[in-house]
Amino acid sequence: MKRDRTPLFIALVFLFVISFGFLLPQWAMFIVTIAIARGLVALGLMLLLRAGLVSFGQALYYCLGAYAAGALGRFFGLSDIYVQMLAGGALAAGFAFVLGFLLARYRGIFFGLLSLALSMILYGLLVKNEALGSTDGFNILPSALFGTRPEAGWVRYAVMASAAVVALLAALLVHRYLNTPLGRLAPAIKDNEIRVEYMGASARRAVHVKYVIAAALAGIGGALAATTVGHIDPEMAYWTTSGEFIFIAILAGTRNVLAPFAGALLYGVIHTTAYDLSPNTWQMSLGISLLLLIVFLPEGLWSLFSRLRWR
Amino acid sequence: MKIVNVTHGSFYALGAYAGASLTGAWLARGYPPALSYAVLLVAALGITLVFAPLIERGILRFMYAKDEAVILLITYALFLVLEDVIKLIWGVNPYFIAEPYALLGSFQVAGMAYPTYNLILIALAVIFGGGLAWLLNSTRVGKLLRAVIHDPEVSRAMGVNVGRYYLVTFTIGSLLAALAGSFTAPTVSVVPGLGVEIIVLSFAVVVIGGLGSLPGAALGAVIVGVVRSFSVHYLPAVELFVIYFVMAAVLAVRPRGLFSLEEPRKI
Amino acid sequence: MVAFLTPQMAIILDTKNLCKTFGAVTAAHEVSAAIEKDSVVGLIGTNGAGKTTFINMITGYIKPDKGTIEYDGHDITRLPPREIMRLGISRSFQVPQLYGSLGVFDNMMVGLGIVLSNAGLGGYFSRGSALVPGYGRPAEEVAEHLLGRFGLLEYRDRNAQVLPGGARKLLDIALTMVARPRILLLDEPTSGVSAQEKFGIMQMVLDAVRAEGTTVLFVEHDMEVVSRFAQRVLAFYDGRIIVDAPPQQALDDPEVRRYVSGRRDPVERTSA
Numbered sequence: 001m002k003r004d005r006t007p008l009f010i011a012l013v014f015l016f017v018i019s020f021g022f023l024l025p026q027w028a029m030f031i032v033t034i035a036i037a038r039g040l041v042a043l044g045l046m047l048l049l050r051a052g053l054v055s056f057g058q059a060l061y062y063c064l065g066a067y068a069a070g071a072l073g074r075f076f077g078l079s080d081i082y083v084q085m086l087a088g089g090a091l092a093a094g095f096a097f098v099l100g101f102l103l104a105r106y107r108g109i110f111f112g113l114l115s116l117a118l119s120m121i122l123y124g125l126l127v128k129n130e131a132l133g134s135t136d137g138f139n140i141l142p143s144a145l146f147g148t149r150p151e152a153g154w155v156r157y158a159v160m161a162s163a164a165v166v167a168l169l170a171a172l173l174v175h176r177y178l179n180t181p182l183g184r185l186a187p188a189i190k191d192n193e194i195r196v197e198y199m200g201a202s203a204r205r206a207v208h209v210k211y212v213i214a215a216a217l218a219g220i221g222g223a224l225a226a227t228t229v230g231h232i233d234p235e236m237a238y239w240t241t242s243g244e245f246i247f248i249a250i251l252a253g254t255r256n257v258l259a260p261f262a263g264a265l266l267y268g269v270i271h272t273t274a275y276d277l278s279p280n281t282w283q284m285s286l287g288i289s290l291l292l293l294i295v296f297l298p299e300g301l302w303s304l305f306s307r308l309r310w311r
Numbered sequence: 312m313k314i315v316n317v318t319h320g321s322f323y324a325l326g327a328y329a330g331a332s333l334t335g336a337w338l339a340r341g342y343p344p345a346l347s348y349a350v351l352l353v354a355a356l357g358i359t360l361v362f363a364p365l366i367e368r369g370i371l372r373f374m375y376a377k378d379e380a381v382i383l384l385i386t387y388a389l390f391l392v393l394e395d396v397i398k399l400i401w402g403v404n405p406y407f408i409a410e411p412y413a414l415l416g417s418f419q420v421a422g423m424a425y426p427t428y429n430l431i432l433i434a435l436a437v438i439f440g441g442g443l444a445w446l447l448n449s450t451r452v453g454k455l456l457r458a459v460i461h462d463p464e465v466s467r468a469m470g471v472n473v474g475r476y477y478l479v480t481f482t483i484g485s486l487l488a489a490l491a492g493s494f495t496a497p498t499v500s501v502v503p504g505l506g507v508e509i510i511v512l513s514f515a516v517v518v519i520g521g522l523g524s525l526p527g528a529a530l531g532a533v534i535v536g537v538v539r540s541f542s543v544h545y546l547p548a549v550e551l552f553v554i555y556f557v558m559a560a561v562l563a564v565r566p567r568g569l570f571s572l573e574e575p576r577k578i
Numbered sequence: 579m580v581a582f583l584t585p586q587m588a589i590i591l592d593t594k595n596l597c598k599t600f601g602a603v604t605a606a607h608e609v610s611a612a613i614e615k616d617s618v619v620g621l622i623g624t625n626g627a628g629k630t631t632f633i634n635m636i637t638g639y640i641k642p643d644k645g646t647i648e649y650d651g652h653d654i655t656r657l658p659p660r661e662i663m664r665l666g667i668s669r670s671f672q673v674p675q676l677y678g679s680l681g682v683f684d685n686m687m688v689g690l691g692i693v694l695s696n697a698g699l700g701g702y703f704s705r706g707s708a709l710v711p712g713y714g715r716p717a718e719e720v721a722e723h724l725l726g727r728f729g730l731l732e733y734r735d736r737n738a739q740v741l742p743g744g745a746r747k748l749l750d751i752a753l754t755m756v757a758r759p760r761i762l763l764l765d766e767p768t769s770g771v772s773a774q775e776k777f778g779i780m781q782m783v784l785d786a787v788r789a790e791g792t793t794v795l796f797v798e799h800d801m802e803v804v805s806r807f808a809q810r811v812l813a814f815y816d817g818r819i820i821v822d823a824p825p826q827q828a829l830d831d832p833e834v835r836r837y838v839s840g841r842r843d844p845v846e847r848t849s850a
Binding site for chain 3: 180181182184185187188190191192194195196197198199200201202
C-alpha cells in the first residue's frame with residue numbers, strides 16, 4: 001500500500017504560510033487570505049461534486065458566515081477572528097442541517113436549482129432588510145486576536161495566519177473523512193444510488209452529512225472573507241458569487257484536498273488580471289475559461305500535475 | 312431535450328435587446344407604430360436564427376454525451392459569455408421602448424385599468440403553447456421529435472437525422488425565449504441582468520409543473536404568476552421568495568413536480 | 579448436487595399470503611412459501627408471472643398490499659431495503675447494478691466499507707484496518723478472497739463498466755456477498771450468459787455462496803439449470819405459486835409444463 005503523503009503536503013503548505021507569510025507585502029497577504037477563504041468554500045463544493053451534486057447556491061452559507069461575523073461585531077462588539085469563523089461555520093451548519101432534510105432528497109438539476117433558489121431567497125431578504133444595511137451592507141470591526149487588537153501593520157498577517165491554521169485543520173479533517181468508508185461512498189452514490197441502498201447504506205443520510213460539512217466550510221470561508229475585506233453586503237449571496245465557487249471547484253477537480261486552495265489562488269490572480277484588462281468582459285472571460293476547462297481538463301488542475309509526474 | 316439549459320435565459324435577454332433596439336430604430340425612422348408588433352416578432356426571430364444554430368452546432372453538439380452536471384455547467388458558462396456579448400453589442404445603458412405598450416392603452420376591468428397590451432402577451436402564450444402542443448402530439452414531425460428525445464441512439468438506428476432534430480428543437484426553444492423577451496421589452500426597462508431573474512423563475516415554473524410536461528409548464532406558469540401577483544399586493548415583503556416557497560412545497564409533496572411523468576422501472 | 583429435504587430443517591424465511599396488484603394487474607395473489615435454512619430454491623415462471631415481484635417484496639423494494647414476510651422470527655414486511663439488507667438478506671439484479679466508473683476491486687471495497695460502517699467500525703476515529711464482521715479479516719483481504727472465489731481477480735483493476743457480460747453478472751453477485759448474507763436472492767443469474775458458460779457460472783456462484791452457509795433463492799428461465807441446481811422449485815403463474823416440489827416432480831407437473839416450460843415431454847434429468 002502506498003504511503004499517503006497528502007497530510008504531509010497539507011501541513012507543509014500551511015505551516016509555510018504561517019512561518020514565512022509575514023515577509024509578504026500587504027496586498028499579497030490579502031490575496032492569499034481571500035484564496036484560503038474561497039478555497040474552503042470550494043473544498044465543501046468538492047465534497048458534493050464527488051457525489052455528483054452541483055450546488056449552485058453555496059453562496060448562501062458563505063453569506064451567512066459573513067453576516068454572522070459582521071453581526072458579532074455590530075451587535076456584540078466582538079471581532080476575534082477565531083470566534084468569527086466559529087460563529088460563521090456554526091450558523092451555516094445549523095441552517096444546512098435543517099435545509100438538508102429537504103435538499104438531501106434530490107439529485108441533479110433539482111438539487112442545483114433548489115440550492116440556487118435558497119441562496120437567492122437570502123439575497124432577497126438581506127436586500128429588504130434595513131437593519132442590516134440593505135444593499136449597502138455594513139463594515140466589520142477591525143479584527144482582534146485572543147482579546148487583543150494587533151497593530152495596524154500586523155493585522156493582515158494575523159488574519160492570514162489564523163486562516164492558514166483553520167485551513168490546515170479543515171484540509172486534514174476532510175482528507176481523513178474522504179478515506180473513511182462513508183467518505184468513499186460519494187462516487188458510488190453518483191454511479192448507482194440504488195445499489196448503495198441495496199448494500200445497506202442510506203444515500204440520503206450520506207448526502208445530508210456532506211451538505212452540512214460543505215455549508216460549515218462555506219460559513220467559515222465567508223466569515224474569513226468578511227473580516228479580510230472589512231465589509232459585507234448582500235452581493236455575497238448572489239448567484240454570481242456561487243458561480244465563482246463553482247468555477248474554482250471545477251478548476252481544482254475532485255482528487256486532492258489541496259487543489260481547491262490552489263485553484264482559488266489561481267482564480268484570484270486570473271480575476272484581478274482579467275478585470276484590470278477589461279472589466280466589461282470579465283464574465284465572458286470566466287465563461288470561456290470554464291468552457292475550455294471542461295473540454296480540455298475535465299479532471300481539473302490536478303490532472304495536469306499528475307500527468308507531469310508520470311513523465 | 313434532457314439538457315438543462317441555462318443559456319435559455321440569455322435568449323430571453325437577446326430577444327429583449329433585439330426587440331427594443333430594432334423597434335426603437337423603426338419608430339425613430341417614422342415608420343408606422345402599428346407595425347411595431349411585427350418588428351418585435353421579426354427581431355426575436357432574427358436574433359434566434361443568428362445565435363441558436365451557432366451555439367448548438369458550434370458547441371453543444373459535441374457535449375451531449377457528457378454527464379448531466381457537466382452539460383449544466385457548460386450552458387452556465389455560455390450564459391456568462393452571452394451576458395457580456397450583450398453588453399458589448401448594446402452597451403450597459405437601459406433601453407426603453409414603451410410605444411407598443413402605450414399605444415394600445417387600457418380598458419376597464421372590475422373598476423381597475425388593465426393594459427390592453429397584456430392581452431397580446433396572453434394571446435401569444437396561448438398561440439405558441441397550443442401550437443407547440445399540437446406540433447408535438449399531432450404531427451409526424453412532433454412524434455419523431457419525442458422519439459429522438461427519448462432515445463437518440465435507437466432513433467439514429469432507424470435512420471432519423473438526430474443532429475438535425477436537436478438543432479431544430481434547440482432553435483425552437485430558444486425562439487420561444489426570445490419571443491418572450493422581445494414582447495416583454497415594452498413593459499420593462501431593458502437592462503443587463505435581465506436573463507438571470509427569468510432563468511431562475513422559469514426553472515421554478517418547470518420544476519413546479521413537472522419536467523417534460525407541457526401542460527405542467529402552463530399550469531406552473533399560471534401558479535407562479537398568480538402567487539406572485541397576490542404577494543405583491545398583499546404581502547410585498549415576501550414577494551421575492553414566495554415562489555421558491557411554493558416550489559419547495561410542491562416538491563415536498565410531489566418530488567418530481569405536479570405533472571411529472573411516471574418513473575421508469577429500474578430493476 | 580441434490581440434498582434431501584428433512585422435515586426438521588429450520589424455516590428461515592416465511593412469506594404468508596402475499597398480495598400485490600398494480601392497477602389491473604395481479605402481480606401476487608396469496609403467495610405463501612416457507613423457505614428452509616441452507617436450501618437452494620429455484621423460482622420459475624413466465625415473464626410477468628410474479629417472480630421478480632416476489633423478490634422485490636422480500637427485499638423491500640415494494641410493499642405487499644396484504645400478507646406478511648417473516649425472516650428469522652422478525653416481521654420485515656414494511657422495512658426499507660437497506661434495513662432488510664442489514665438483517666442479512668441480499669439480492670442480485672437482472673441487469674447488473676455496478677459502480678461503473680470504479681474499478682472492480684474498488685466496487686468491492688465500497689460495499690465492504692458500508693458493511694463496516696453499519697457495524698460501527700472503520701469510522702472516522704478508528705485506527706488501522708478494521709475486521710469485517712462475518713469474515714473476521716480486513717476489508718482488502720475479504721475483497722481479494724471474494725473476487726478470487728468468483729474468478730474476477732484478472733479484472734481487479736478494470737473499470738466495472740468495461741467488463742464483459744458474464745463478468746458483470748459475477749461482480750453483481752460478488753457484491754451481494756460482502757455482508758455475508760444468510761439469504762441470497764439471485765434474479766436470473768445466468769441470463770445473458772452463453773449456453774456453455776451457464777452451468778459453469780451457476781456452479782461457481784453456488785460454490786462460493788454455499789461455502790459461507792447461505793440459503794439461496796434463484797429465478798431462472800433455463801429449466802436445465804433449474805433441474806441441475808435447485809433442491810426445490812416454486813413455479814409461478816399469474817401471481818400464484820402453482821407448484822411447490824422438488825425439481826424433477828415440479829418440471830414433470832402438467833400445470834408447469836403447460837404454463838411455464840412449454841414442454842410436452844418430461845425434462846431430461848441431467849447428472850448430479
